[in-house]
Amino acid sequence: MAVAATTETGARPARAGRRLSVPSWAGTVPFFAYVTVFLLWPTAIVVVDSLKNPSGSWAFANITKLADPLVRGYFIGSVKLCLLSSVFGAVFGAILAYAVAIGNPDGLIRRLYIAVSGVLAQFGGVTLAFAFLVLIGPVGLLFHASWFYSFPWGITVIYTYFQIPLMVLVFLPAIDGVKVQWREASENLGASAWQYWRYVGGPLLTPAFLGGALLLFANALSAYATAVAWEDQIAYIVPQQIGIALSSEVGLSNVNVADLLALGMIIMMAVVMTGYALLQRRAARWLR
Amino acid sequence: MRSSYRLALAGVVAASLLAAGCSSSGSSSSGGTNWATQTSASAGGGLTALVAAAKQEGTLNVIALPPTWANYGAIISAFTAKYGIKINSALPDGSSQQEVDAVKSENGTAKAPDVLDVGMAVALANTSLFAPYKVATWGAIPSAQKDPDAKWYQDYGGYMAIGYSSKFGTITSLNQLLDPKFHNAVALNGNPTSANAALNGVMMANLAVGGTPDSISKGVDFFSQLKKAGNFSPVQATGATIKAGTTPVVFNWDYLNLPSYVGVSNWKVFIPPHAILGGYYAQAINKNAPHPAAARLWEEFLYSQAAVGGQNLWLKGGARPVQQAAMTSNGSINQSAAALLPTVSGSPTFLSAAQSTDAANYLAANWAKAVG
Numbered sequence: 001m002a003v004a005a006t007t008e009t010g011a012r013p014a015r016a017g018r019r020l021s022v023p024s025w026a027g028t029v030p031f032f033a034y035v036t037v038f039l040l041w042p043t044a045i046v047v048v049d050s051l052k053n054p055s056g057s058w059a060f061a062n063i064t065k066l067a068d069p070l071v072r073g074y075f076i077g078s079v080k081l082c083l084l085s086s087v088f089g090a091v092f093g094a095i096l097a098y099a100v101a102i103g104n105p106d107g108l109i110r111r112l113y114i115a116v117s118g119v120l121a122q123f124g125g126v127t128l129a130f131a132f133l134v135l136i137g138p139v140g141l142l143f144h145a146s147w148f149y150s151f152p153w154g155i156t157v158i159y160t161y162f163q164i165p166l167m168v169l170v171f172l173p174a175i176d177g178v179k180v181q182w183r184e185a186s187e188n189l190g191a192s193a194w195q196y197w198r199y200v201g202g203p204l205l206t207p208a209f210l211g212g213a214l215l216l217f218a219n220a221l222s223a224y225a226t227a228v229a230w231e232d233q234i235a236y237i238v239p240q241q242i243g244i245a246l247s248s249e250v251g252l253s254n255v256n257v258a259d260l261l262a263l264g265m266i267i268m269m270a271v272v273m274t275g276y277a278l279l280q281r282r283a284a285r286w287l288r
Numbered sequence: 289m290r291s292s293y294r295l296a297l298a299g300v301v302a303a304s305l306l307a308a309g310c311s312s313s314g315s316s317s318s319g320g321t322n323w324a325t326q327t328s329a330s331a332g333g334g335l336t337a338l339v340a341a342a343k344q345e346g347t348l349n350v351i352a353l354p355p356t357w358a359n360y361g362a363i364i365s366a367f368t369a370k371y372g373i374k375i376n377s378a379l380p381d382g383s384s385q386q387e388v389d390a391v392k393s394e395n396g397t398a399k400a401p402d403v404l405d406v407g408m409a410v411a412l413a414n415t416s417l418f419a420p421y422k423v424a425t426w427g428a429i430p431s432a433q434k435d436p437d438a439k440w441y442q443d444y445g446g447y448m449a450i451g452y453s454s455k456f457g458t459i460t461s462l463n464q465l466l467d468p469k470f471h472n473a474v475a476l477n478g479n480p481t482s483a484n485a486a487l488n489g490v491m492m493a494n495l496a497v498g499g500t501p502d503s504i505s506k507g508v509d510f511f512s513q514l515k516k517a518g519n520f521s522p523v524q525a526t527g528a529t530i531k532a533g534t535t536p537v538v539f540n541w542d543y544l545n546l547p548s549y550v551g552v553s554n555w556k557v558f559i560p561p562h563a564i565l566g567g568y569y570a571q572a573i574n575k576n577a578p579h580p581a582a583a584r585l586w587e588e589f590l591y592s593q594a595a596v597g598g599q600n601l602w603l604k605g606g607a608r609p610v611q612q613a614a615m616t617s618n619g620s621i622n623q624s625a626a627a628l629l630p631t632v633s634g635s636p637t638f639l640s641a642a643q644s645t646d647a648a649n650y651l652a653a654n655w656a657k658a659v660g
Binding site for chain 1: 383384385386407409410413472473475476478479480481482483484486487521522523524532533534644645647648649651652653655656659660
């Protein structure tokens with residue numbers, strides 16, 4: 001430690017003398033401590049416990065249960081729901097964000113949209129599911145949607161309700177970053193609207209759009225209360241089955257299975273993140 | 289010198305008081321009786337001694353007792369009114385499993401649950417957590433409904449029933465539910481792989497269509513048909529959904545399915561013949577209960593046959609108390625409350641532990657496929 005400090009002092013004599021000798025990484029300690037306690041540690045517990053049996057001894061064969069057709073069904077259900085709700089959310093959210101962005105930057109409408117989006121992006125759980133149940137459920141006030149209880153459509157519509165405003169919030173700054181002058185410049189050079197979006201606007205916004213869509217995907221993957229409040233008699237998605245594995249009162253509760261399902265979700269998120277990183281690198285190639 | 293000596297003495301007294309307070313779960317002593325190890329009131333010196341010890345503890349921790357469930361709101365206030373013992377009611381809407389989890393996670397603390405009211409699957413799986421205790425009226429509990437070692441004893445329950453809105457007329461057979469007029473109408477109380485009431489709902493249908501308690505497959509097939517007919521509603525039936533008309537036909541225990549309970553006047557109850565499926569909850573005392581005397585007094589109160597005792601209070605809540613047969617013979621039963629329960633003919637079926645487990649395993653593998 002002392003050697004390192006000396007080396008550093010030696011390398012930058014002008015700055016080292018007057019400062020307290022706090023290492024430059026010290027400011028990141030609270031962050032990493034937080035991440036360790038609330039992310040890394042729980043993740044480690046999930047991974048370790050998923051490979052044990054209820055009596056506490058190692059059972060590495062547990063991992064093969066992820067290939068069980070029943071378990072695979074929950075993951076397929078989750079992927080369907082996350083893909084649909086994040087694609088719908090991202091597309092409609094992006095369009096809405098664009099509509100807001102081209103309006104008056106200080107206007108009432110814009111402020112209203114942002115405020116409402118901030119509220120609705122957090123709207124979920126029992127309240128949201130019940131609102132849809134009352135409006136378009138089997139005895140809906142508006143109408144009865146025959147698809148309300150068909151998976152994934154009913155729950156996709158409910159999820160999209162909070163996905164769109166979240167997309168508006170995360171995508172709006174990106175659109176704001178696109179300067180009007182760029183559009184004017186391409187028009188002066190004779191570009192059509194299509195050409196502008198194909199060669200200028202699209203490439204500029206694609207990385208932000210993909211990032212937003214990924215956020216929506218993760219958002220939908222981890223949602224639990226909304227799905228359970230929508231219906232609770234058939235488990236379609238992984239979080240519902242984790243709930244059953246934790247609280248079944250008919251003898252099917254098994255914490256290790258819940259951990260295993262959670263591990264499956266972590267793996268799934270890792271795969272999606274990797275795919276996203278590759279896509280992002282390709283989409284942002286022109287930036288380098 | 290003298291004052292410092294006194295200070296030291298005070299310190300020792302304080303420390304021992306503190307230690308006594310901390311270990312109150314191990315030894316609640318009143319008149320020298322350690323109630324944590326007593327297996328009946330008479331063995332510990334009689335009910336009067338138990339009441340005195342419980343009053344000294346002053347508090348009872350209960351868990352997962354919804355005030356609107358089986359009249360627990362009234363039972364809790366009656367107990368406090370009678371003995372002046374404060375009741376801490378934790379997690380009123382919790383599940384049986386959460387009760388056991390709390391016993392484990394809060395073991396040794398003053399807020400650990402003293403007494404449990406759990407489903408049979410959970411009771412049988414956790415007997416190592418319970419203290420044996422026989423209430424004074426132990427003999428009035430049918431022998432099939434209590435543990436020979438007195439670790440658990442069934443308390444109240446009922447029969448699985450179909451509650452339905454009278455707008456459908458009168459239901460006399462399960463197969464009527466396949467009629468198109470029940471479109472999107474028929475609901476269970478939860479997911480049968482998770483909720484005991486829902487598992488028993490499927491089992492009751494199973495018995496009604498000719499299945500046996502050993503295999504629930506015909507019940508699952510029935511719900512599959514119901515789903516294909518478009519009549520199965522995946523909404524979890526609650527008081528709110530019944531009042532809103534979202535779940536006009538509900539499979540649930542009869543005590544949760546009475547018009548007086550659901551609060552809907554045009555509500556009828558149907559129990560199919562040959563499908564009288566009994567489901568009872570069980571009481572148990574946490575062996576490391578922080579208030580061992582109060583816990584035992586609570587059980588004595590719950591199994592009291594008095595007019596304002598647990599058995600008749602449960603009955604007033606529409607639940608069938610476990611001593612109902614004995615109380616009907618000795619005349620202590622509340623006649624008017626008993627008359628409100630649906631009448632059934634024939635002897636009820638009770639699932640054995642093995643039959644419940646088999647049913648749960650079958651559902652785990654087949655339920656989602658059948659109704660998904």
